[in-house]
Amino acid sequence: MIKDKKPYHHGDLRLTLLNKATDIIRQGGVESLSMRKLADQVGVSRTAPYHHFKDKNALLCAIAEQGFLLQDQAVKQIPSEHPQLTAAAMFEHYVLAYIRFANEHPETYDLMFGREIWKTGAPTESLKLVSKNSFRIWVEWIEQLQQQGLFDSGEPALRIAQASWAALHGLCRLFNDGIYVNRDDLEAIARTSAQMLISPSRS
Amino acid sequence: MIKDKKPYHHGDLRLTLLNKATDIIRQGGVESLSMRKLADQVGVSRTAPYHHFKDKNALLCAIAEQGFLLQDQAVKQIPSEHPQLTAAAMFEHYVLAYIRFANEHPETYDLMFGREIWKTGAPTESLKLVSKNSFRIWVEWIEQLQQQGLFDSGEPALRIAQASWAALHGLCRLFNDGIYVNRDDLEAIARTSAQMLISPSRS
DNA sequence: AAGCTATCTTGACAGTGTCAAAATAGAATA
DNA sequence: TATTCTATTTTGACACTGTCAAGATAGCTT
Structure with a gap:
């Protein structure tokens, strides 16, 4: 009942x-x-x-979709959990959370951002939607940090979002794909990445 | 004869x-x-x-190997071709060359750095060699730029090399895998990436 | 000319994704 | 309750895939 x-x-x-x-x-x-x-x-x-x-592809898309929802959820609560942190520390926190997610769900991550779906196969409409939404959240986040002076205000937020996300993504891929293998270095490299990306002086 | x-x-x-x-x-x-x-x-x-x-995998490794040699060659002559450039401009030049290579040989690039070989399959010994050499070249390059003050001297060159290469790689993948689709933005994003990565003030 | 070995072919096997047609189970209707 | 309808599942089939084992062949060496 x-x-x-x-x-x-x-x-x-x-x-x-x-x-x-x-x-x-x-x-x-x-x-x-x-x-x-x-x-x-x-x-x-x-x-x-x-x-x-409909397809094996459709099944994979559904899995990827679930991955996006999971990731959104894991990342959404970061700001409210640590309200006292500086912008820079918050960014580092975010970066580490992102990388940890990719690290804990490597196969799902691969589906979410891999060529299997996006290039070779064809992403489902609903997958396109949730992924677009996920990226939107990231851009808005970058926008906030930009206003706090963490990034160059001369550049459009979108572009900074693209570049910074690409950097994160690259790191995740190198580890997930087995090119960087020493897992202990992951967080250290991630921290270096985060520090390199933020701009200490404004242009 | x-x-x-x-x-x-x-x-x-x-x-x-x-x-x-x-x-x-x-x-x-x-x-x-x-x-x-x-x-x-x-x-x-x-x-x-x-x-x-021996395998399909071995064939793919051989193709990837050729890719590394091609890339090394394409990248090696950059410093000698533009000896008058500043360190920052040289770095940007390098970044653009790297991305252009990935863009012109997307499938080979995918083999060179994709999970197909490095995680799922098994890289040939000779492939491991040439790829390791390729990375060594990159680290040495970063070392030079670091000495010229382009990167924080407090960090080990290896770590900066890892982080910066990851950033480049991520950008290439996003385009190659069909996630970023607007090809016109590529160079613009790449330039932003390059500028974000270098440190204008020392720490 | 004989033997040897590198090279190539034929046959076979287990596995894949997925389409078309048939079977079946449950819900809706009479 | 009996019947019709439709959502769900199955069986059979096809064209592919990588690759192993055994046989055939071509060229070099002796």
Whole structure:
């Protein structure tokens, strides 16, 4: 009588697939996810997933979408949690949080910002929406820090947001992709990055 | 009697494969390269390539290796070509050259620094070597610029090299992977990045 | 001319994504 | 309650993929 949604044969297969798929890629990477094995593990036939996700691509988009929501949530509460910090310290905090997220969910992160979806495949409309929103939040954040003198006011906030995010993203990728391997250095490099990015004097 | 190497049946199949494969990925991306189609286009049977490359992975490593050599070459001659530039201008020049390379050879760049080889697959020993050398060149470069006061002398050169390269890399990836799409902004963002990274005052 | 080895081919296997058509289960309607 | 309708799932099939094992062949060396 509660919200126990058990609509049809399986009982919300869509969600089950999504969770299981996320599980699989967490353990073995995106390339270890096959539609057939996924269906098998859920206990359903090969093509059943195709009635809930148009494509393998669509499934991956759904996972990425969840990733964006998770990240937004993890990052949203930073300012309210540390209201006493200076702008510079807050920025560093933000940077570290971003990198920690990428580090804790490497496979999801890869889906969120990888070519698999954005170049090779085709991003879902709804994925485009949530990702755009995520970036908007970042730009607004940069705008605030810019007003506090952390960044050059001569440049448009958008451009600074693009450049700084690119820097963060690059760092995450290098570690996630196995090019930088020494995990202990991650936070140190991140701190250096943060310090290099902010401008101590105004232009 | 000249160096016309036509050793066996085909006549340096290895090089032919390498070139054709590079061609294919340039046009259709890495995911469009299949060993079978490659063999077909070269006019040889499915498994012939396996006598010149242990794996598909080994073939991709060879392509990446060529990429590193090409990049080293393209970047090496920058200082000698513009000896009159200031350190800051030289750095910007370098940044733009790097990005231009990534932009002109997006698929090769992806192989050079992508998870396909470094995380999922296994980099060849010889690939590890040339890539390590490439990074060494970058660190030495940063070291020089650091001595010229472009970067904080308090930080180790290695760390600055890591952070700055990560920033560059991130920018390249965002464009190569189709997340930033407006190609006209590339150089502008790159210039902003370069300016943000250098330190106008010393700490 | 004989033997040897590097090179290439044929056959095979297990795996992939996904389409079309058939089967089935639950909800809606009569 | 019986029947129709539709959402869901299954079975079969196809064209691909990487790559292993065994056989054939071509060129060099002796």
